[in-house]
Amino acid sequence: ELTHKLEGVLKRLRGQGKISEQNIADALKEVRLALLEADVNYKVVKQFTEAVKTKALGREVLTSITPGQQFVKIVFDELRNLMGEGASEISFASVPPTVILLAGLQGSGKTTVAAKLARRFKQKGKKGILIAGDVYRPAAIEQLKTLAKAVPVEIYYEKENRGVVEIVERGLEIARKRVLDCAIIDTAGRLHIDDSMMDEIREIKQRVNPNETILVADGMTGQDAVSVASKFSDSLGIDGVILTKMDGDERGGAALSIKAVSGAPIRYIGVGEKLDALEVFHPDRMASRILG
Amino acid sequence: KILRTGDDSQILEDIEELLIGADVGVETAQEIVKAIEKHGKLDEAGIRQAIEDEVVSILESTQGEPLSLRAKPHVIMVVGVNGTGKTTTIAKLANNFVSQGYEVLLGACDTFRAAAIDQLEIWAKRVGADMVRHKPGADAASVAYDALSAAVARDIDVVILDTAGRLQTKKNLMEELAKITRVSSKVVEGAPHDVLLVLDATTGQNALSQARAFSEACRVNGIVVAKLDGTAKGGIVVAIARRFKIPIVYIGTGEALEDLAPFDARVFAQGLLR
Ligand SMILES: Nc1nc2c(ncn2[C@@H]2O[C@H](COP(=O)(O)OP(=O)(O)OP(=O)(O)O)[C@@H](O)[C@H]2O)c(=O)[nH]1
Numbered sequence A: 001e002l003t004h005k006l007e008g009v010l011k012r013l014r015g016q017g018k019i020s021e022q023n024i025a026d027a028l029k030e031v032r033l034a035l036l037e038a039d040v041n042y043k044v045v046k047q048f049t050e051a052v053k054t055k056a057l058g059r060e061v062l063t064s065i066t067p068g069q070q071f072v073k074i075v076f077d078e079l080r081n082l083m084g085e086g087a088s089e090i091s092f093a094s095v096p097p098t099v100i101l102l103a104g105l106q107g108s109g110k111t112t113v114a115a116k117l118a119r120r121f122k123q124k125g126k127k128g129i130l131i132a133g134d135v136y137r138p139a140a141i142e143q144l145k146t147l148a149k150a151v152p153v154e155i156y157y158e159k160e161n162r163g164v165v166e167i168v169e170r171g172l173e174i175a176r177k178r179v180l181d182c183a184i185i186d187t188a189g190r191l192h193i194d195d196s197m198m199d200e201i202r203e204i205k206q207r208v209n210p211n212e213t214i215l216v217a218d219g220m221t222g223q224d225a226v227s228v229a230s231k232f233s234d235s236l237g238i239d240g241v242i243l244t245k246m247d248g249d250e251r252g253g254a255a256l257s258i259k260a261v262s263g264a265p266i267r268y269i270g271v272g273e274k275l276d277a278l279e280v281f282h283p284d285r286m287a288s289r290i291l292g
Numbered sequence B: 001k002i003l004r005t006g007d008d009s010q011i012l013e014d015i016e017e018l019l020i021g022a023d024v025g026v027e028t029a030q031e032i033v034k035a036i037e038k039h040g041k042l043d044e045a046g047i048r049q050a051i052e053d054e055v056v057s058i059l060e061s062t063q064g065e066p067l068s069l070r071a072k073p074h075v076i077m078v079v080g081v082n083g084t085g086k087t088t089t090i091a092k093l094a095n096n097f098v099s100q101g102y103e104v105l106l107g108a109c110d111t112f113r114a115a116a117i118d119q120l121e122i123w124a125k126r127v128g129a130d131m132v133r134h135k136p137g138a139d140a141a142s143v144a145y146d147a148l149s150a151a152v153a154r155d156i157d158v159v160i161l162d163t164a165g166r167l168q169t170k171k172n173l174m175e176e177l178a179k180i181t182r183v184s185s186k187v188v189e190g191a192p193h194d195v196l197l198v199l200d201a202t203t204g205q206n207a208l209s210q211a212r213a214f215s216e217a218c219r220v221n222g223i224v225v226a227k228l229d230g231t232a233k234g235g236i237v238v239a240i241a242r243r244f245k246i247p248i249v250y251i252g253t254g255e256a257l258e259d260l261a262p263f264d265a266r267v268f269a270q271g272l273l274r
């Protein structure tokens, strides 16, 4: 794995005296390869390796007795810098309800995440409501109803109405009247390049003014993570990210790409299909996973 | 995308990056660039054409011709990880067969996910296909058994089995797929005649692990790449074609019934390089 490879690359050169810039370049090749194989976007990889190179060319590595270890430390530090400080959960507004708007591509895990968040907040003693904002997908409301029952948590839906914005506003009206702590809005999957659907979610956001807009992204997303995250970030604005399906063997480089282009903190990761399978995101654990 | 002009090596480096940016993967991208180096000196247009031709040849090297009806009932099983577009793809396939005049029956073998059966039922009604279902939580293989038995009894032409999404690392869930195929072959000889793996075009290198594991569990003989109407290029299928020789049969280009197209290697290769 990468740490070994890097130590190998730089150890082999120890007998040759000082570490040269070429040696650093070779080590950087290994880092680039590892990050690309982990699905980090190639432009993000470029920026990252440039940043590491600048630091590595400093005196610390070039004259260190253990240049391999020094280099690895720089890589990890730089990755931790990019990924963010510590855990960063959704924080509740001082005036209820805390309104959370979920957005993302088709099949990324939004509906499941909506119920997982409701369950997590319930365990913290919060009273919540789920709002069924997906009026398009066959049985989407049924799916959210079934999950809501499993938590159990309240749900607001309208079977016959196709006006998403009104549905969401009516659901929030209920949340406010009943002084609920949180309202979680599930929305339809949409492409970032679908103008009318992006207009829809922008309109929801404008009317409803959520405390938190969350991009729900599939953890096994490849290079496309950059296009998706930057478009959602520019067009809609994201306060946080939830990365799903991280219970497989994907390295999850999308985490780095998304953080790099949107600046939004990754708050949680989905680690399974059950409603308790939601974990707080830890940047340093993710860094090790990505680097392999 | 305009490549930087300059010498050959810069152009090749840019093309390699373009391929990597399309999820082809570093190893496969390097192999492709290496393969065209033997062409000798080419200008940029020549290089691009050679790359395109190389990608086409990799994609066309996969064997097999799934999706012609070879039995009655002809049984198609659809598999893949969570949320890739299996159920929607089944609706599209069913729609194609029904509009060609065939009797189609859908087997609701996703007995796990919330409202999975309701979702398939809505599609079955819209498309005009029969459906066999059990209660949520029922054994998936027993739904397959009943679906195939019903198909035989009702003189159905095509059966399409919907299965629950599952990550390939979950051994018990992969074993369930093997069980569904075993049970199917007991009811209809040779069933399932086609096993289609639905991949999400936005998926990166993990799709290789998916292709490997699903093939081992249940003899995948065709791939559908869904969600190619987004910005993802789906280049990972080039790496998959190179390594596993599974033919790509269809692409999904949207959420409506008509958004399914037969895979065209040339069109796909051109899309990668755009
Ligand atoms: N293994 C695993 N599966 C997940 C996770 N999160 C969601 N899923 C599954 O992924 C699939 C898609 O989840 P949904 O919640 O329906 O996704 P969605 O974003 O609401 O989909 P659309 O509404 O169609 O855009 C389902 O099979 C979920 O059970 C996760 O963290 N791990």
Ligand SMILES: Nc1nc2c(ncn2[C@@H]2O[C@H](COP(=O)(O)OP(=O)(O)OP(=O)(O)O)[C@@H](O)[C@H]2O)c(=O)[nH]1
Binding pocket: A106, A107, A137, A189, A191, B080, B081, B082, B083, B084, B085, B086, B087, B088, B089, B110, B113, B116, B163, B164, B165, B166, B226, B227, B228, B229, B230, B251, B252, B253, B254, B255, B259
């Ligand atoms: N844009 C686009 N969306 C698609 C395509 N195929 C499926 N979808 C959408 O992707 C989401 C998931 O589709 P499903 O058919 O439920 O996926 P699945 O693989 O059956 O999901 P699970 O059963 O939960 O594993 C839905 O919102 C579909 O409308 C496609 O080709 N393009």
Ligand SMILES: [Mg+2]
Binding pocket: A110, A111, A112, A134, A137, A140, A187, A188, A189
């Ligand atoms: Mg949904």
Ligand SMILES: [Mg+2]
Binding pocket: B086, B087, B088, B110, B116, B162, B163, B164, B165
């Ligand atoms: Mg499904």
